[in-house]
Amino acid sequence: MKQLEKLIKRIYYKVNINLRELGSFDVEPYIREIVPVNQLVKFYGFYGITSHHPLYFHFSNSNLAGSYFLGKCAVDNSVLYKSDIRGDELKKKGDILHFEGADIALDQDEKISVKNSFLIKTLVHNYSHDPENLEEFIIQNTASTPYANIHGSPVEGCFLGPFSTVDLTTLHDCLIGHFAYIQAGEMIHQYVEPGSILISKTDEFDFSFNFSENILNQYIRFETGKKPQGIFMDFVENRKEDFEEVFNVVHRKLPMPVPFGASISRYSVFKGKNRIGENVLIAQRAYLENASLGKGSNAQENCYIIYSTLEGFNVTAHGAKIINANLGLRVFVGFNSFLHGKPGCALVIGKGSIVMPHTIIDLKEPVNIPSDYIVWGYIANQADLERHSMPLEKLSAIDGEVKLGAMQFTGSGHAFVKAFRDRIEHILEANGAFFDGSKFKGHAQKGQNIAYNIIQPYPMGINKGLYPTIDITL
Incomplete structure (x- = not known):
């Protein structure tokens, strides 16, 4: 498993470099405790084929352990662990994105591109609104932890805590705390505290709420060198065998x-x-x-x-x-x-x-x-x-403005x-x-008739746990 361990170390380094401006943050202690390396060799990756979704699935030097892919996806030098990469709303060549009064046409079909990232039990759903990268929904130099959601949100150089959600937001070099929810268009070099809820649209509205630490800790806690704990984790772990x-x-x-x-x-x-x-x-x-x-x-x-x-x-x-x-x-x-x-x-x-x-x-x-x-x-x-x-x-x-308990709202209701x-x-x-x-x-x-295809890694040797380099296309 030496090559797999080398790949994981490289991803730790990439994420940490991107987050260096937010202070000394080391992703390795968080990820290492959640998923031992030997756990990554136990599962098969798989992808779905339908007549409704363009088929392009590429991966190289990757560990896809238990992850699922639908639609046009490319994975390079990445580790995914029981993640769902769902590309059923990818835009197509010729589609028009309406953004701030402008109509922008796609030159080619959009694809999901995962590079140098470690996604643990993460849901990725496309439908991106990023006008700067219409043809590529990118996840790069990013680590996410159990039950995070990346929904319509290209992310680069980010760390997402357990049960966090980034929604219709382009993120660059951000640290998102556990159980935080963000829908804010674009964020750069920001730390979002655990349990923060923020929905913002420029010049129109801002909605914010923060859970108290006492309440949040009952449901989800996440500390350096420890696995996530709390009612949420107990709930899903108790049903894992099903x-x-x-x-x-x-x-x-x-x-x-x-x-x-x-x-x-x-x-x-x-x-x-x-x-x-x-x-x-x-x-x-x-x-x-x-x-x-x-x-x-x-x-x-x-x-x-x-x-x-x-x-x-x-x-x-x-x-x-x-x-x-x-x-x-x-x-x-x-x-x-x-x-x-x-x-x-x-x-x-x-x-x-x-x-x-x-x-x-x-x-x-x-x-x-x-x-x-x-x-x-x-x-x-x-x-x-x-x-x-x-x-x-x-x-x-x-x-205008209204406050009710810990909730604050400003703008047009x-x-x-x-x-x-x-x-x-x-x-x-x-x-x-x-x-x-x-x-x-x-x-x-469109999902009534999906053909599922299984992909397995090398079973032994220096490449144990890695998948062979494959391009799958129509």
Whole structure:
């Protein structure tokens, strides 16, 4: 495994060099404790082929351990560990990006390019809005830790802590703390503290919230030389064996009949009695247990829906967890949110409500969230809800500044709410929620017939754990 160890050392060096302006930061103690090198030789890499996604998959001197690729992807001198690289919204040659009044055409098909990076159990989804690199969604000199999301966000020279999310933001040489969520267009040479939530659009709005250290430490802690710890890690680790069973079987029957327009990834987990409606999308590494998902709903990668009912056209974004809850029509649950009702402590969310990314609802008493509300922060009871929510109509009327508990908002509430609603509509359209049999195809319909192909590394010798150099193309 000498060559693999040499490759990993090189990536540590590359990341540290990029982050040197943020002080003395050494990525190695964090990564080394999460993934021992011998763990990287145990898994196969795999990629999906469909007639809807351009096929180009290149890798050289790489370790792809357990990672999945869809669409046009290139991996060079990189280590990926059980990551999902999902290129199903890559732009195509001739597509037009509208940016600040200008229309910019692509000269060639966009591809995801991963260089000198170590991505651990990370979700990468494209749909980049970076006008400077239209043809290349780049992840370079970057390390990310378990259950981080890189969503539409090219990153260069960055470190992402566990359960962090960078969303529609181009990052250069940034350090993102655990459970931080950033959607801010572009960031350069910045440190984002753990538990920080920031949504910003120049000259329009700023939304910010910070979790208290006491609350955050209960759910996720991450210290130098230690593995991530807390309720979030316990939750996923306790269900890890269910996924091992799925990935250890080459030919697997789907767990239930698939309704019209719906798709279920063979790499998802179904336990107990589940029900899904038409046009539902169940992505890989999604986990359903005694769940009911109405028409047009979705469960994206690393989502858990347990003993819960989603009425229809619900969006459960990457990494969100919903337990013992009832959600009305068109409820949006943001990235890495944790919604934990309990028997006797029911969680009910009314139609059209928005649960902000990285929200923690962990109930000690029943909570009923009205329709058309926006919710954020930490909620354990009805009193917490009053300090961490607001009717969308009230937020839309704000033009200026408002503070509510630890939340601060500045700018146009109307623009903020409109941007959220437009994005939810885009997600539903992209996922095929409105498919009528001929029009409005989306990921649910395009992903119904995916051929999976397995790639394995050298089994022994100096190259043990590395994959041979291969170009796969149509």
